[in-house]
Amino acid sequence: MSPLEPFGARLRRAMDERGPLCVGIDPHASLLAEWGLDDDVAGLERFSRTVVEAVADRVAVLKPQSAFFERFGSRGLAVLEKSVQEARAAGALVVMDAKRGDIGSTMAAYAEAFLRPGAPLFSDALTVSPYLGYGSLSPAVALARESGAGLFVLALTSNPEGGEVQHAVRADGRTVGATVLAHLAAENAGEEPLGSFGAVVGATLGDLSSYDLAVNGPLLAPGIGAQGATPADLPRVFGAAVRNVVPNVSRGVLRHGPDVSALRGAAERFAGEIRAAVAGV
Numbered sequence: 001m002s003p004l005e006p007f008g009a010r011l012r013r014a015m016d017e018r019g020p021l022c023v024g025i026d027p028h029a030s031l032l033a034e035w036g037l038d039d040d041v042a043g044l045e046r047f048s049r050t051v052v053e054a055v056a057d058r059v060a061v062l063k064p065q066s067a068f069f070e071r072f073g074s075r076g077l078a079v080l081e082k083s084v085q086e087a088r089a090a091g092a093l094v095v096m097d098a099k100r101g102d103i104g105s106t107m108a109a110y111a112e113a114f115l116r117p118g119a120p121l122f123s124d125a126l127t128v129s130p131y132l133g134y135g136s137l138s139p140a141v142a143l144a145r146e147s148g149a150g151l152f153v154l155a156l157t158s159n160p161e162g163g164e165v166q167h168a169v170r171a172d173g174r175t176v177g178a179t180v181l182a183h184l185a186a187e188n189a190g191e192e193p194l195g196s197f198g199a200v201v202g203a204t205l206g207d208l209s210s211y212d213l214a215v216n217g218p219l220l221a222p223g224i225g226a227q228g229a230t231p232a233d234l235p236r237v238f239g240a241a242v243r244n245v246v247p248n249v250s251r252g253v254l255r256h257g258p259d260v261s262a263l264r265g266a267a268e269r270f271a272g273e274i275r276a277a278v279a280g281v
């Protein structure tokens with residue numbers, strides 16, 4: 001299979017054409033109930049299909065959260081495979097949110113599962129954890145480069161517990177989070193129009209001016225909506241790097257289902273607020 005154009009270039013184009021919003025596919029049991037669906041594989045499939053139908057032809061990125069599919073075992077994974085394929089066919093880039101992180105040949109196997117074109121769960125990008133050491137991700141970096149896929153590496157996560165690891169100061173005086181960002185900047189050096197190796201940086205984190213977010217790669221920013229951040233926070237949190245931010249909203253959109261036009265309306269409202277917030281920065 002011929003390699004895809006690099007993820008960063010494909011993402012930049014999608015963000016320019018469709019706006020930067022990423023809608024999460026997070027089929028929480030509580031949302032299935034709110035949508036009048038059973039907490040079973042049929043409910044999962046209906047939920048996921050509906051989100052894809054509503055927004056995959058108009059937002060830049062869809063981000064299925066693997067855990068909600070894994071909960072149903074092999075049949076849940078079959079739904080996930082189909083959702084990824086349908087979302088990509090409708091023109092969205094798919095970021096698989098599986099937050100994988102392991103060492104050596106095991107990390108290589110995770111990379112094969114998600115980043116090898118033709119694999120059943122092949123996705124445009126994968127979320128990964130660098131907390132076994134950034135270098136442990138090298139098999140995934142190598143395969144992503146070969147395939148034209150990307151990674152989103154957890155740098156400064158949106159949850160309050162993340163700080164005890166990510167803000168910890170190393171012997172060289174840098175924080176752990178800043179070190180992850182520096183690795184990504186090195187990975188993306190010289191890439192145009194945008195590197196393929198992104199950071200996850202929560203939109204909930206307030207002033208991040210002490211961090212160098214200029215990694216020449218995308219910044220996936222979860223936390224808008226249910227976790228309390230708003231599109232208006234983006235310029236304050238990200239400063240000049242806001243141009244490379246991919247804001248993720250999951251429950252903030254999904255709670256408007258199951259009606260397709262209500263889901264679309266919610267996504268369009270967030271997209272409009274994001275556009276207004278970042279204009280002129």
Ligand SMILES: O=C(O)c1cc(=O)[nH]c(=O)n1[C@@H]1O[C@H](COP(=O)(O)O)[C@@H](O)[C@H]1O
Nearest residue numbers: 065127157158159200222226227249250251
């Ligand atoms: O990697 C992620 O996507 C992620 C990182 C992070 O720091 N915080 C975070 O909330 N997420 C994911 O982003 C989504 C947020 O969902 P909502 O809070 O419903 O918008 C979930 O799928 C989380 O797993």
